[in-house]
Amino acid sequence: MPVRRALVAGILLVLAVLVEVTILAPLPFPGATPTLVLVVVVILGSQFGASTGAVCGFVGGVLLDIAPPAAGTIGITALLLTLVSYVAGRFAESDDRPWWSFALLSALAAPLVVLAGAALGGLLGDPRVRWDEVIGLMVSAAGYALILGLVLMLPLRRVCRWAVPEAYSR
Numbered sequence: 699m700p701v702r703r704a705l706v707a708g709i710l711l712v713l714a715v716l717v718e719v720t721i722l723a724p725l726p727f728p729g730a731t732p733t734l735v736l737v738v739v740v741i742l743g744s745q746f747g748a749s750t751g752a753v754c755g756f757v758g759g760v761l762l763d764i765a766p767p768a769a770g771t772i773g774i775t776a777l778l779l780t781l782v783s784y785v786a787g788r789f790a791e792s793d794d795r796p797w798w799s800f801a802l803l804s805a806l807a808a809p810l811v812v813l814a815g816a817a818l819g820g821l822l823g824d825p826r827v828r829w830d831e832v833i834g835l836m837v838s839a840a841g842y843a844l845i846l847g848l849v850l851m852l853p854l855r856r857v858c859r860w861a862v863p864e865a866y867s868r
Contacts, residue, residue, distance in 0.1 A: 706861040707742050707754045710854065714738040715761040729838025733808050735762055737846040738854070739783040740804045745858040746865060748787030755783030769826065774818050782807045797855065801847030808843035809836035 718734040735758045743751025759776030786803055789795065812835050819827045859866055 700862070700864075703746055703750065703862045703865060706858060707746070707750070708757070710738055710742065710857070711735070711754060711758045711761060715758065715765055718762070719765045727838070727842070730808075730812060730835040730842065732842035732846055733811070733839055734846060735759075736779060736782060736808055736811060737804045737843055737850055739779050740786040740800055740807065740847070741851060741854045742858070743783035743786035744790040744800045744803075745855060746787070746862075747790070748784050751783035751787035752780050755779035755781070758783075770819060770824055771822050774815055774822075777818075778811045778814055782811060797851050798848065801844055801851050804847035805840045805844035808839040812836045812839045 714735045714737075718731065722734060723731045739751065739755040739758045742754040746754070756776050756779065759774075759779035760772075762775045762779075763770070763772040785807070786800065789803060790800070813832060816827050816829070816832050816835075820829070
């Protein structure tokens with residue numbers, strides 16, 4: 699991964715983790731905490747491709763897994779965000795995708811990440827998994843991801859294109 703691309707991705711991921719953990723998590727949102735890191739890795743995957751996106755998803759997931767209060771199994775979020783960002787990169791390979799389709803992709807990925815995280819956590823014996831709350835968390839995660847995706851997609855695309863113009867041949 700070229701240096702500027704890694705620098706831009708690293709800064710965006712660290713900022714997303716800090717905002718999600720320190721600002722969004724303590725706020726009393728109904729349902730799930732807004733998944734800012736998921737939206738950022740979808741945007742990075744869509745802008746820089748599947749392989750760079752997978753690396754960004756892994757790094758973002760590890761940062762979320764080790765950020766306080768790290769109570770779950772380390773690696774579950776990293777695995778799930780790696781897959782999501784890789785899929786976003788593959789989805790972006792077609793030139794004719796509108797920008798809002800990635801916000802929809804975020805909204806579709808968020809409930810799947812909640813469900814897969816609960817399933818993996820349950821299999822690994824995480825006592826925090828409550829199956830009676832999973833459906834509500836999935837619905838709220840989808841709504842928050844859609845809103846964040848619609849708000850952040852265009853500004854972060856501009857940042858990526860400004861900082862790494864050589865990544866865009868078209």
